[in-house]
Amino acid sequence: MNKEDYFIKQFKNNHKNVIGDDGAVIGSHVYSMDAFFENIHFKREWMSLKQIARKAMIVNISDAIVMNAIPKYALLSVAIPKSFSKEDLKELAKGFKSVAKKFGIKIIGGDTISNNKLDISITIISKTKKPIFRKGLKKDDLLCYSGELGTCKKDLDSLLTGKKVSKKSKFIKPKLKPEFFYEIAPYINCALDISDGLFFELERLSNINSLGFDFFNKISKEVGCSGEEYEVLFSFSQKNKEIISKIATKHKVKLNIFAKAVDGTYKCDCQNHHFK
Numbered sequence: 076m077n078k079e080d081y082f083i084k085q086f087k088n089n090h091k092n093v094i095g096d097d098g099a100v101i102g103s104h105v106y107s108m109d110a111f112f113e114n115i116h117f118k119r120e121w122m123s124l125k126q127i128a129r130k131a132m133i134v135n136i137s138d139a140i141v142m143n144a145i146p147k148y149a150l151l152s153v154a155i156p157k158s159f160s161k162e163d164l165k166e167l168a169k170g171f172k173s174v175a176k177k178f179g180i181k182i183i184g185g186d187t188i189s190n191n192k193l194d195i196s197i198t199i200i201s202k203t204k205k206p207i208f209r210k211g212l213k214k215d216d217l218l219c220y221s222g223e224l225g226t227c228k229k230d231l232d233s234l235l236t237g238k239k240v241s242k243k244s245k246f247i248k249p250k251l252k253p254e255f256f257y258e259i260a261p262y263i264n265c266a267l268d269i270s271d272g273l274f275f276e277l278e279r280l281s282n283i284n285s286l287g288f289d290f291f292n293k294i295s296k297e298v299g300c301s302g303e304e305y306e307v308l309f310s311f312s313q314k315n316k317e318i319i320s321k322i323a324t325k326h327k328v329k330l331n332i333f334a335k336a337v338d339g340t341y342k343c344d345c346q347n348h349h350f351k
Contacts, residue, residue, distance in 0.1 A: 128170025144201035154190035211265035228301035266309035287339025300345035
């Protein structure tokens with residue numbers, strides 16, 4: 076068990092039904108929060124302030140979408156470097172506001188403090204009629220992920236060596252697929268977004284559902300260990316394959332059906348991104 080999982084487990088005994096998923100479901104509301112910290116998730120020289128704020132919002136909204144929830148409100152906590160000018164603050168605010176406008180979210184408050192680096196924490200409050208959880212995987216379910224994986228790891232490696240990457244890079248600007256996901260939601264059994272890498276997310280599914288996976292083809296580490304992808308990993312029964320495929324074609328989303336759920340366990344051997 077890694078340090079992140081160990082720490083979360085300290086709180087699970089009293090709140091089994093809300094802690095450990097992409098968000099906490101309370102009634103018809105979903106509450107999700109993610110941190111986006113300088114020198115942990117990004118370096119200032121990699122992205123503009125507007126890009127940083129945009130990504131901080133998008134990675135939080137991803138958690139709401141993958142639980143079949145519509146994001147409604149956001150609370151922002153921002154630790155602001157003392158060196159920031161008024162223009163810097165305007166640029167940062169533009170990033171938050173542009174994403175909020177795109178997704179119909181109202182920014183309703185938060186907190187700011189002075190700091191020696193830029194750290195952002197965002198809470199998203201969403202509404203759902205039928206949440207989708209990580210738990211729900213059934214034996215013989217098909218496992219699928221959307222889109223392409225691997226480019227974020229390549230771009231991160233480039234950035235770490237001082238190279239530039241395209242402004243269209245998914246590492247800089249994650250691409251969410253809300254319309255696609257909301258439409259397939261009635262036909263899937265479990266889901267989560269790929270933030271720490273496909274193999275990490277599969278281990279999470281294995282642990283919570285007590286099942287393993289039979290892979291149809293080998294997936295390379297460059298693909299399976301690539302984090303910050305924000306594609307969707309989900310499962311469904313064979314009988315729903317055709318309708319899900321039709322919905323994917325409608326929304327021009329690539330489906331990658333790569334494994335079947337079987338008896339057993341699964342262990343990821345990728346390096347943990349944030350805890351050594």
